[in-house]
Amino acid sequence: MRYLDIASQRVADSIATPPTGYQSLFQKSDGDWYVKNDAGNESFVFSPVRANIQSAGVTTIESTSDVDKINAALGTTLTAGSYLVTVSYLWRGSSISSSIEGFFTLNGSAVGREDWIHRQEPKDPGVNQSIGFKRTFRWVIATDTNPTVRLWFQGRTTNQFQVGNAVVEFEKVGGP
Amino acid sequence: MTRNVSVTQRIQSATPSTPPSGSSILYPKSDGDWYTLDSAGNEKFAFSPFRWIYEDATVHVSTLQTPTTVVDQTTPSLAAGDYLLLAGFSWSYNNAFQDIIIDIIVDGTAFDQISKGNTMRAEAKDPDGAGFEGTGTDTRRPHNIEIPLTLSAGTHTIEIEKSSEGSGVEASMWDILLYLRRVA
Numbered sequence: 001m002r003y004l005d006i007a008s009q010r011v012a013d014s015i016a017t018p019p020t021g022y023q024s025l026f027q028k029s030d031g032d033w034y035v036k037n038d039a040g041n042e043s044f045v046f047s048p049v050r051a052n053i054q055s056a057g058v059t060t061i062e063s064t065s066d067v068d069k070i071n072a073a074l075g076t077t078l079t080a081g082s083y084l085v086t087v088s089y090l091w092r093g094s095s096i097s098s099s100i101e102g103f104f105t106l107n108g109s110a111v112g113r114e115d116w117i118h119r120q121e122p123k124d125p126g127v128n129q130s131i132g133f134k135r136t137f138r139w140v141i142a143t144d145t146n147p148t149v150r151l152w153f154q155g156r157t158t159n160q161f162q163v164g165n166a167v168v169e170f171e172k173v174g175g176p
Numbered sequence: 177m178t179r180n181v182s183v184t185q186r187i188q189s190a191t192p193s194t195p196p197s198g199s200s201i202l203y204p205k206s207d208g209d210w211y212t213l214d215s216a217g218n219e220k221f222a223f224s225p226f227r228w229i230y231e232d233a234t235v236h237v238s239t240l241q242t243p244t245t246v247v248d249q250t251t252p253s254l255a256a257g258d259y260l261l262l263a264g265f266s267w268s269y270n271n272a273f274q275d276i277i278i279d280i281i282v283d284g285t286a287f288d289q290i291s292k293g294n295t296m297r298a299e300a301k302d303p304d305g306a307g308f309e310g311t312g313t314d315t316r317r318p319h320n321i322e323i324p325l326t327l328s329a330g331t332h333t334i335e336i337e338k339s340s341e342g343s344g345v346e347a348s349m350w351d352i353l354l355y356l357r358r359v360a
Contacts, residue, residue: 003199012181023204024182035204035225036182043225045210082229084262084355086320099302099315112351113233117266119316121302135318136264138231138353156304173227173355 030079030144032175044081047172051076053149054167061100061153061161069166070151077146082174085111087151088134089166093122095159102133103154104168106147111137119156130164142176191219207255207329209358221360226254230354235309236338237348243279243337246349251332251356258360261323261334264353269300270312274341276300278349280323281335287323295321312346325356 011029017040018024024036025045032047053074061067069089085106093100102118104111118133141147149168155161185203192213195201200214202222209224228251238244261282269276278296279286287295296319305314334354340347 003195007183008179009183010179010181015182018182018184022184022186023210024184025202025210026182035210037208038187044227045223045225099304112266113235117316118318119302119305119314121304123301133318134320135266135351136262136320136353136355137351138229138355173229173357 028175030081030175032079032081032172034175044173044175047079047081049076049079049172050170051078052167052169054165055151056165059153059163061155061163062158064154064156064158066103066152066154068150068152069163070149070168072149074147074149074168074170076170077144078141078170078172079144080141080176081172083139083141084136084171084173085139086134086136086169086171087117087166088132088169089151090130090132090164091161092125092129092131093155093159093161094125095157096122096125098159099156100161100163101154101156103150103152105150106139107145108148108150111139139170209255209257221257221358224255224257224358226252226358228252228254228354228356230334230352232352233350235311235348235350237310237346238338239340239344239346241340241343243277243339245335246338247334247336247352247354249334249354251334253331254327254329255358256327256329257358259325259327259356260359261325262320262353262355263323263336264318264320264351265349266351267298267317267319267349268303268311268313268315268346269298269340269348270303270307270346271342272299272301272303274299274345276347277339277341278319279335279337281333281337282323282325283332286337307346309348309350310346311348313348
């Protein structure tokens, strides 16, 4: 067996099928790593691409109109493929009979069935409450993009709602 | 310098011989996944091309107290190992004083993390609003959990069942995402 200090490889978008009984690990020009088996099938295995956008601090909503929590470019170009997109934040509301309403888009479009992803009344309007919201969606992009991420809120009424630290995280899980 | 375009390794049917001190090796095994072996002889799972993703944006509404099947899927054949199943969905229930009941069932057994009989059982608190897609309410609640699974080699069934505590009350779920990946 040959031992190398480190394996140095040239990026290649396609490689020859390995001999029977072998598998090949290789990196494509988009930076992602794939395995090709001896039947000629390629499979995505992992990507160095991980990105997130955050909004720290407390945003107060006292309106039935839109209040942006995040409305900005991600700041990282995502290469074409399949992503898991996880939206998480902490929230509270001052009335047990009025709902917070949360909305989420990427490049102006919903990632689930609609942009309206959250509507919920707090059970307890105590000032110390902090309720977690977390949802993961799948997002598939055909071309590279630095997406505009928008997460915004409304109150069902003008009661006070607050949203704390919000994070939108992207993890690539499949090739184009 | 001529560089290779790939690391091409022989598929191992068993753990190979231990590399010299200060070295480790990376190789595929006949289960299709890649492993590392260090100079102390410790073999560990490294990564797998296997990923199973299931999505369903449909709004599933039922009013029955008996469980209704929402998802009934069979995975592709996979290697024996430890997996995480991410299960995410939105839900609503059109009654403030009763529960929606949801079970995520793998190979016939419901995941029941707190030994109360169901994967998820929750009172909706807020059934207000005009309703959409027959749900009877505008409530939109999140649920996102990761379920640890130790799975044998081969295919496995993943089901989701949903029911209402009260007869005739709309129990709804939509934007279902299931993501199964090997972690060890």
